[in-house]
Amino acid sequence: MNLRRRYLRDRVMQGLVYLGTLAVLLPLFFILYYVFVQGIGALDLAFFTRPPAPPGEGGGGMLPAIVGSLVVDLIALALAAVFGVAAGVLLAEYPDHPLNPFLRLVSDVMAGLPAILMGLVAFVLVVKPMGHFSGFSGAVALALIMVPIITRATEGVLKLIPWEITEAGLALGLPRWRVILSLVLPAARGGILTGLMLALARGAGEAAPLLFTAFGNPFLTLNPLEPMDTLPLKLYVYAISPYEDWHRQAWGAALLLAAAIMVANYLARRATRS
Amino acid sequence: MKRAPFIAALFALGLALAAPLTLTGAGATFPYPLYAKYFAVYQKLTGVRVNYQSIGSGGGVRQLFAQTVHFGASDAPLSDAKVAEFKKRFKTEVVHVPTALGAVAVVYNLPGVQEPLKFTGELLAEVFLGKVRTWNDPKIAELNPGVRLPPLPVTVVHRSDGSGTTFVFTEYLAKVSPAWRERVGFGKSVSWPTGLGGKGNEGVAGMVRQTPGAIGYVELVYALQNKIPFAALKNRAGRFVLPSLASVKAAAALSDFPPDARVSLTDTPAPEGYPIASFTWILVYQDMAKNRAFKSRAQAEALAELLWWIVHDGQAYNEPLHYARLPEVAVRVTEKNLRALTFGGEPLLR
Amino acid sequence: MPGWLYQRLGDRLFSALVVGLALGVVLAALAIVWVLYQGGREALHTFGFLGFLTGSRWDAVRGEFGAWPPLLGTLVTSAAALFLAFFPALSAALFVVEFAPRALKGAVAYLIDLLAALPSVVYGLWGIFVLVPLVRERVELPLFTWAAAHAPGLLAFLGPPTGIGMLSAILVLALMIVPYASALARDALALVPQSQREAMYALGATRWEVIRRVVIPYARAGIFSGVVLALARALGETMAVTMLIGNSVNLPYTLFGPAATMASLIANEFTEAEDDLHLSALIAVGFVLLLIALATNLVAAWVLRRMSLGEGRK
Numbered sequence: 009m010n011l012r013r014r015y016l017r018d019r020v021m022q023g024l025v026y027l028g029t030l031a032v033l034l035p036l037f038f039i040l041y042y043v044f045v046q047g048i049g050a051l052d053l054a055f056f057t058r059p060p061a062p063p064g065e066g067g068g069g070m071l072p073a074i075v076g077s078l079v080v081d082l083i084a085l086a087l088a089a090v091f092g093v094a095a096g097v098l099l100a101e102y103p104d105h106p107l108n109p110f111l112r113l114v115s116d117v118m119a120g121l122p123a124i125l126m127g128l129v130a131f132v133l134v135v136k137p138m139g140h141f142s143g144f145s146g147a148v149a150l151a152l153i154m155v156p157i158i159t160r161a162t163e164g165v166l167k168l169i170p171w172e173i174t175e176a177g178l179a180l181g182l183p184r185w186r187v188i189l190s191l192v193l194p195a196a197r198g199g200i201l202t203g204l205m206l207a208l209a210r211g212a213g214e215a216a217p218l219l220f221t222a223f224g225n226p227f228l229t230l231n232p233l234e235p236m237d238t239l240p241l242k243l244y245v246y247a248i249s250p251y252e253d254w255h256r257q258a259w260g261a262a263l264l265l266a267a268a269i270m271v272a273n274y275l276a277r278r279a280t281r282s
Numbered sequence: 283m284k285r286a287p288f289i290a291a292l293f294a295l296g297l298a299l300a301a302p303l304t305l306t307g308a309g310a311t312f313p314y315p316l317y318a319k320y321f322a323v324y325q326k327l328t329g330v331r332v333n334y335q336s337i338g339s340g341g342g343v344r345q346l347f348a349q350t351v352h353f354g355a356s357d358a359p360l361s362d363a364k365v366a367e368f369k370k371r372f373k374t375e376v377v378h379v380p381t382a383l384g385a386v387a388v389v390y391n392l393p394g395v396q397e398p399l400k401f402t403g404e405l406l407a408e409v410f411l412g413k414v415r416t417w418n419d420p421k422i423a424e425l426n427p428g429v430r431l432p433p434l435p436v437t438v439v440h441r442s443d444g445s446g447t448t449f450v451f452t453e454y455l456a457k458v459s460p461a462w463r464e465r466v467g468f469g470k471s472v473s474w475p476t477g478l479g480g481k482g483n484e485g486v487a488g489m490v491r492q493t494p495g496a497i498g499y500v501e502l503v504y505a506l507q508n509k510i511p512f513a514a515l516k517n518r519a520g521r522f523v524l525p526s527l528a529s530v531k532a533a534a535a536l537s538d539f540p541p542d543a544r545v546s547l548t549d550t551p552a553p554e555g556y557p558i559a560s561f562t563w564i565l566v567y568q569d570m571a572k573n574r575a576f577k578s579r580a581q582a583e584a585l586a587e588l589l590w591w592i593v594h595d596g597q598a599y600n601e602p603l604h605y606a607r608l609p610e611v612a613v614r615v616t617e618k619n620l621r622a623l624t625f626g627g628e629p630l631l632r
Numbered sequence: 633m634p635g636w637l638y639q640r641l642g643d644r645l646f647s648a649l650v651v652g653l654a655l656g657v658v659l660a661a662l663a664i665v666w667v668l669y670q671g672g673r674e675a676l677h678t679f680g681f682l683g684f685l686t687g688s689r690w691d692a693v694r695g696e697f698g699a700w701p702p703l704l705g706t707l708v709t710s711a712a713a714l715f716l717a718f719f720p721a722l723s724a725a726l727f728v729v730e731f732a733p734r735a736l737k738g739a740v741a742y743l744i745d746l747l748a749a750l751p752s753v754v755y756g757l758w759g760i761f762v763l764v765p766l767v768r769e770r771v772e773l774p775l776f777t778w779a780a781a782h783a784p785g786l787l788a789f790l791g792p793p794t795g796i797g798m799l800s801a802i803l804v805l806a807l808m809i810v811p812y813a814s815a816l817a818r819d820a821l822a823l824v825p826q827s828q829r830e831a832m833y834a835l836g837a838t839r840w841e842v843i844r845r846v847v848i849p850y851a852r853a854g855i856f857s858g859v860v861l862a863l864a865r866a867l868g869e870t871m872a873v874t875m876l877i878g879n880s881v882n883l884p885y886t887l888f889g890p891a892a893t894m895a896s897l898i899a900n901e902f903t904e905a906e907d908d909l910h911l912s913a914l915i916a917v918g919f920v921l922l923l924i925a926l927a928t929n930l931v932a933a934w935v936l937r938r939m940s941l942g943e944g945r946k
Contacts, residue, residue: 018838025731028723029740032810036747039758043750062319064603091660094653102647111654113929114661119864120925121664122895124902125918129667139574140350141306152664155657157812157861164816164857168823183639185646199819206748206815213751216870216899220345223308224335226318235306235333240751245336247753248482249315250507262754269749274742338903340911364906437794442879442896444692444904467693470904478796478890479879481756481900488760493794 043263050260060226060242063251070261072228076143076236077265080222081212083147083232088154088207093200095155096162101188112163119156126152127217135221143229143236146222150214154207161203165196198277205273212269215240239265303584306575307334309342309355311482312446312501313562316382317355319599320592327591330584339446340470346565347371349574352585354565357384357446358470359544374569377619378543379589381596383534383606385525386451386558387505387512390497391490392417394432395511398524400425402516403458403549403557409497410438410455411462412476417495432495439489439498442479444471450560451499454548458557499558502530503604519553529556530606539611543619561612564589571626579625586623586630593617665922672916674909684916690881692901697913699894699920701881706893706924708885709798709873710866713805717862720806721813722855729821730843741818748811756875759804760796764876767803768795772888791886794878798891801877805866813855813862820854821847852939860932867925870899894921 054069061068095115099108130149135141169192177187193200215238218224223235224242239261246258307317314336321332337345339356346354347368359378360368368376388401401409405421408414414421418431441448452468466472480486483504490496491510502525505512514522523529533547533555547559566589567573570582593616597607608616623630675697676684687698728741772793779786791797824847832842848855878890879900885891894917905911 014838014841018840021840021843022731025723025726028720029727031720032724032747032807032814033740033743035807036743038762039750039754040746042758042762043754060318062322063315064319065322091653091657094650095657098650098654102650105651107651107654107658109933110658112933113926114658116860116864116929116932117922117925118661118664119861120867120928121918121921122868122870122898124870124899125668125915125921126664128671128915128918129664132667133663135350136348152660155660156864159657160857160861161816161819164854165819165823168820168851168854170825183642185642188646198822199816202745202815202819205745206812209745209749213749213753215751215753219335219337219903220341223306223333223337225333226321227304227331227333235335240753241335243751243753245311245314247757248311248484250483250487250501250504251315252507254315262751265751266746266749266754270742270746273745273749340902340904340906343906344911361906435792437792442874443900469693470906471692471901471910473689473691473693473881475882477880478794479892479900480796481874481879485760485875489796492760492765493796 043259043266046256047259047261047263050256051264055257055260059228063249063254066253068257070239070242070257072225073237073239073242073261074264075228075230076222076225077212077238077240079230079232080143080146080150080218080236080238081208083144084150084154084211085204085208087147087151088158088211089204091151092155092158092203092207093162095159096166096200096203097188097193099159099163100166101192111159115156115159118152119160122216123149123153123214124216124219126150127219127221130217130221141221141223141235143222143232143234146218146236146238147232149217149221150211153214153217154211157207157210158200158203161206162196162200165199165202166192168199169195201276205269205276208272209269212265213240215244302329302331303581304331304333305352305581305585305588306350307332307342307353307355307564308337308345308351309565310339310357310446310562311336312357312384313355313382313605316600316603316605319603320596323596323599324588324591328587330588332588338444340444343565346376352566352573352575352581355563356565357560357562358449359546359563360565365544372567372572374567374572377566377568377623379564379566379593379616379619380543380561380608380612381564381592382562382600382608383530383547383559384562385502385530385556385606386447386454386499386560387502387525388497388499388515388558389487389490389505389510389512391494391510392432392434393494395429397429398511399429399513400516400522401513403454406515407455407459407462409436410440410475410477411465412438434495437493437496438474438477439480439486439493439496440474440477441483441486441499442481445482446470446560446562447483447499447501448472450548450558453546454558457549502526506604515557517553517555517557518549518551521553523554523556525556525558527601527604527606529554530559531609533557533559534561534606534612535609536611539615541615541618543612543615559606564592566623568622569624569626570630571624576625579628582623582625583630586620590617590620590631593620668915668919668922672912672919674912675916676919678909684913685920688883690897692905692907692910695907695909697909697916699917701883701885702892702894702897702917703920703924704883705798705877705885705891706867706895706921709802709805709877709891709893710863712802713809713866714859714863716802716806717810717813718859721810721858721862722817724810724814725817725821725855726843728818730839730847741815744811744814744818746811747807748815752808752869752871753875755804755808755872759800759872759876763804764795764800767800768793772799776888789886791889793888796876796878797887797889798877798885799888801873801891801893804872804876805869808869808872809862809865812865813858816858816861817851817855820851820857823854824850853936856932856936856939860929860936863928863932864925867921867928868895870895874899894918
């Protein structure tokens with residue numbers, strides 16, 4: 009084919025790629041700007057240190073929700089990471105295992121369910137036997153949402169690690185398990201981290217599954233066996249209320265949530281990049 | 283000398299009572315801001331902590347049945363079937379405690395129209411049935427002489443989520459329009475013949491505000507807070523009444539208030555009453571010992587006392603937050619019901 | 633530790649651990665299926681499975697529940713959103729890996745991930761206050777007035793131009809699923825060995841040809857993973873869709889007009905449903921969604937298997 013045509017096509021495709029990227033980034037900036045403008049006014053000291061105040065009184069904050077989010081989301085991520093990464097490892101590193109077809113299927117199916125149904129499952133499996141709501145049951149509901157994301161990301165990236173790495177490890181006399189743990193997984197850590205961060209972002213933003221699991225709590229508690237509040241729950245309740253002050257706080261919560269996840273993302277990537 | 287053990291016992295009792303008592307409740311979203319106020323004030327007064335979450339009336343009822351909460355809250359009274367089911371399963375009655383009143387305002391967005399529009403129930407039903415398509419329809423003009431109605435198409439906005447607000451609104455329409463009753467009926471979720479569904483009162487308010495030619499329904503407090511114009515409705519006595527705290531309270535001043543407090547106020551006969559008003563209730567077990575959520579008699583006593591406070595001193599907090607107060611007749615009936623609350627047969631209130 | 637113990641026991645323990653945990657995932661999924669089936673059973677028995685799937689009336693007052701309208705809504709919105717999101721997502725991934733100068737790489741990747749960090753309700757609120765008026769004024773009204781003048785037959789397909797409806801929901805949904813496809817695609821593209829690219833360049837290929845003929849094919853399994861995840865997200869997305877789609881369970885649906893999806897229906901009515909049949913019908917809709925996810929994943933697994941042959945591990 010004619011060289012000029014090829015160069016032209018190269019340029020055109022490059023332009024389209026730039027355009028496509030812009031098509032994603034532009035709305036993002038609009039939304040970020042909007043959230044920032046709406047929410048920054050609410051992020052004062054009281055927001056971070058006081059419990060919620062009834063409407064009409066100012067000076068309320070989201071301390072119980074902030075702490076609750078941290079506790080519930082971290083427990084959920086820990087649970088989901090352990091199970092999700094293991095599932096991804098099984099799918100990628102032991103491709104002939106009989107469990108695999110079922111595992112892949114169920115994991116992807118779980119990813120497609122509305123979060124509120126995971127809440128229902130956690131209600132039946134955890135809240136009912138316990139007899140009361142708890143942050144832990146909320147964490148279970150969120151973990152159910154997070155696992156498939158982590159599994160798929162882990163499997164996807166592990167499959168792309170060149171066989172040469174495994175081969176080299178085995179050639180050195182290392183047992184299979186050592187090769188996976190010390191060579192393959194670290195090589196894949198970027199992708200696994202992506203999965204973890206996407207999962208965290210997803211889980212940390214959910215309110216519906218927590219309605220009848222973590223339930224919510226206007227009082228500060230660190231005990232996951234008690235009902236706990238989270239930022240999305242508060243956001244949801246405040247956003248549908250008629251009060252301007254509560255709306256502002258809802259936007260503040262949204263801003264805080266997005267910022268916190270991005271900071272976590274950044275720190276995690278920094279820590280693993282060596 | 284004889285006093286010492288007595289004082290020691292009192293001291294121990296005091297210490298035990300000093301541990302904060304926490305009650306858990308769940309249900310309706312409409313009264314959430316009011317309850318947030320009640321419980322904050324009550325905590326300052328007595329130290330009793332209440333964790334109330336607005337997971338929805340249906341959710342609240344289900345949690346009450348599941349005995350994971352001490353009390354539920356609902357914008358619609360339990361149906362006869364549900365009341366019977368409750369009695370059958372738990373061998374005790376469910377008690378409806380009214381706490382406040384709300385009204386459903388008919389809001390609209392008509393650029394250029396300043397004064398409140400007038401509607402009758404039948405016309406409203408026709409609009410929501412999709413039979414009245416434009417704002418300058420003669421039927422609307424007839425009720426609003428002198429108002430310049432633009433030729434905008436009518437965009438109906440309703441609730442997408444199940445809600446007590448929808449229940450009250452559709453119940454009203456079913457009472458005043460046989461066509462509505464036939465075609466749609468009433469309930470917390472209905473099959474709307476036309477229109478857009480907004481999520482929550484805020485969603486409907488937002489959509490109405492953004493869409494010229496829109497008409498919708500929201501709780502009065504949202505219309506007031508969002509400063510959206512709302513309509514005056516013709517009540518059964520023939521007067522066009524705007525929703526307000528006064529007209530809502532008037533709607534509830536009924537002579538025949540039922541002893542179980544399960545009453546509908548829509549299409550009220552009260553001459554000054556607004557026709558789409560309703561109570562909101564807290565639901566409890568009559569014999570609280572039958573509710574596994576209670577771990578001690580002290581908790582049950584605390585709840586009974588809280589409820590007594592709500593229907594008396596607590597009412598002072600209603601109006602500043604744009605909820606109407608309970609009329610006297612409701613308070614009298616409720617006092618009787620509260621006195622009947624027991625824990626294992628022993629009455630809770632002295 | 634003696635050599636064989638280190639080798640064999642270590643391997644045994646490790647694989648037992650991995651299998652055990654993976655089994656936990658399978659059990660969790662089975663628990664989900666069981667809970668949904670139990671909850672939805674009453675409705676499915678009352679209407680019959682096929683009757684429930686094809687019924688077109690959803691009326692809580694009369695106790696009639698047919699899931700076809702929301703089912704159609706889910707299929708249409710998810711497919712359309714995926715279609716819209718695919719090219720931008722892949723472009724963004726390509727930009728980060730292949731085109732961006734060093735300094736921008738990290739920043740753009742980070743920004744794309746930021747899209748995933750925003751809670752769904754934020755998309756919904758932004759959608760109502762910013763996107764909907766924009767769509768109504770710049771897209772729907774002009775199209776509607778043009779069609780009214782030149783192609784009145786199209787009006788029935790277009791529907792009422794209020795801004796709230798299927799179109800806005802699809803646009804926001806597309807935006808929301810981009811990071812899922814893009815992030816995984818990006819990681820896959822980044823893992824393509826540089827040697828592959830260099831070989832192509834050595835043959836005299838242009839940058840686009842390298843991308844098209846080597847990089848994308850090499851990474852296609854990872855890209856596809858991202859697509860599947862994005863589709864899954866679209867199927868299950870609730871809050872933002874609910875706030876923008878207008879929530880009408882009456883067919884026929886139009887492009888601009890209100891519609892409903894299975895997820896939005898469940899989210900709307902679940903917390904308020906008191907009637908046992910109503911609740912059961914909602915859970916049954918969840919069960920149907922489960923089956924749809926199952927079907928799409930079976931198809932995806934088949935496609936993935938065709939793609940993965942001879943790649944990564946030889």
